[in-house]
Amino acid sequence: xxxxxxxxxxxxxxxxxxxxxxxxxxLPADAVVADAIALLRxxxxxxxxxxxxxxxxxxxxxxxxxxxxxxxxxxxxxxPLAGG
Amino acid sequence: xxxxxxxxxxxxxxxxxxxxxxRGGTALFLGTVRxxxxxxxxxxxxxxxxxxxxxxxxxxxxxxxxxRWPEARxxxxxxxxxxxxxxxxxxxAAAAPHRGDAFDACRYVxxxxxxxxxVWKREVLADGATVWRDNAGGRVMGGVPPGxx
Numbered sequence: 001x002x003x004x005x006x007x008x009x010x011x012x013x014x015x016x017x018x019x020x021x022x023x024x025x026x027l028p029a030d031a032v033v034a035d036a037i038a039l040l041r042x043x044x045x046x047x048x049x050x051x052x053x054x055x056x057x058x059x060x061x062x063x064x065x066x067x068x069x070x071x072x073x074x075x076x077x078x079x080p081l082a083g084g
Numbered sequence: 085x086x087x088x089x090x091x092x093x094x095x096x097x098x099x100x101x102x103x104x105x106x107r108g109g110t111a112l113f114l115g116t117v118r119x120x121x122x123x124x125x126x127x128x129x130x131x132x133x134x135x136x137x138x139x140x141x142x143x144x145x146x147x148x149x150x151x152r153w154p155e156a157r158x159x160x161x162x163x164x165x166x167x168x169x170x171x172x173x174x175x176x177a178a179a180a181p182h183r184g185d186a187f188d189a190c191r192y193v194x195x196x197x198x199x200x201x202x203v204w205k206r207e208v209l210a211d212g213a214t215v216w217r218d219n220a221g222g223r224v225m226g227g228v229p230p231g232x233x
Contacts (some may be wrong), residue, residue, distance in 0.1 A: 011134050012204035013216040013224045049225070060140040062200065076134055076202070079225075080218035083133075083162060083203030084115050084174050084194065 003029030004071035006036055013079045017049045027069060033058065034065040036075055054078065087142040088135060090165040093175045102157040102179035109183030111190035115174040117167050125210040131164045131173060134202035138162065145196045149178070149189045156180035156189040162203060173205075 008023045015021045023044055025036050033056050041047040055078040058067055069075065085101075095112065103110055117129050142160060149158045160176040167173050174197065178190035198219055207215045216224035 009134070011202070012132055012206070016216075017225060051225075057134070057137055057202065060137040061144075062141075076137065078134065078202050079204055079216065080222070081199070081201065081203065082205040082217055082219050082224075083131075083138075083201035084198040084219065 003027070004031060004069060004073075006031075006069055006072075007074050008036065008040055009074065009076045011076065011079060014050055014054070014077050018044055018046050020044065025075075031069050032065065033063060033067045033069065033075065036069060037065070037077070040077075050077065055081070085159075086139060087160055088133060088138050088162050088164050090163065093161045093163055093172045095172075095175060095177075098159055098161060098175055098177045099179075101159040102177045104157070104179065107155075107157065107179040107181055107186075109181070109186040110177065110179040111183070111186040112178075113174075113176045113190050113194050114172040115194070116172050117169050119169060126169065127208045127210055128166050128168055129173070130166055130206045130208060130214075131162075132204050132206070133162070133164055135164075137202045141200050141202065142197070145193055145200065148196070149192050152192065153178075153180060153185045153189040156185050158189050158193055160193055160197070162197075162201065164203070 004027050006025045008025050010021055025039050057076040058073050119126050146158050158178045162174050176190050176193045178186045180186040205217050218224050
């Protein structure tokens, strides 16, 4: 039984290659961002096309892949940035 | 006032937010859409964002600028949606008692914005093809839609 549920959002090129803008991930209680990305890449069709170490944000802030996740977090995979 | 907007950026409105009698120097930076180095004629560039994070990150960046240059006032806008060549996609205005702080605060915000804002751009070419670009001008993951090219 999953201990925490994370809403994962995909944007721009990543959403395009996977064909989805949002995926719900069920993870163990001690999961970090890297675990969520690994699960996403296995769980979603074409998910393995996504990079193993993309830029990521949790709850609207940039984080490292070692960041611990909590139930209800919003994880976002950010393609290479192009603002400005 | 949200940082993101879909209409052309109004520089006069931006300046009005920061200019004041006690601030004698104002720096204004405009980043405008330019033609890419290859891939033929670009018709337009589409900007998209993670909107909630764009607002949060811009707020953090401007707060950092205010912390570093307490006498400066800084504001900014990022345009989203279709932006024609030659029009501004980002604008930053910084005013301070003296020009040094105004320039420094303005420079800080644009450099951080380029590194941190969750914004993406897709070039639409004359033949209908699209190319996702990163800030170095490179194609993102080949830039070709799934099943295409």
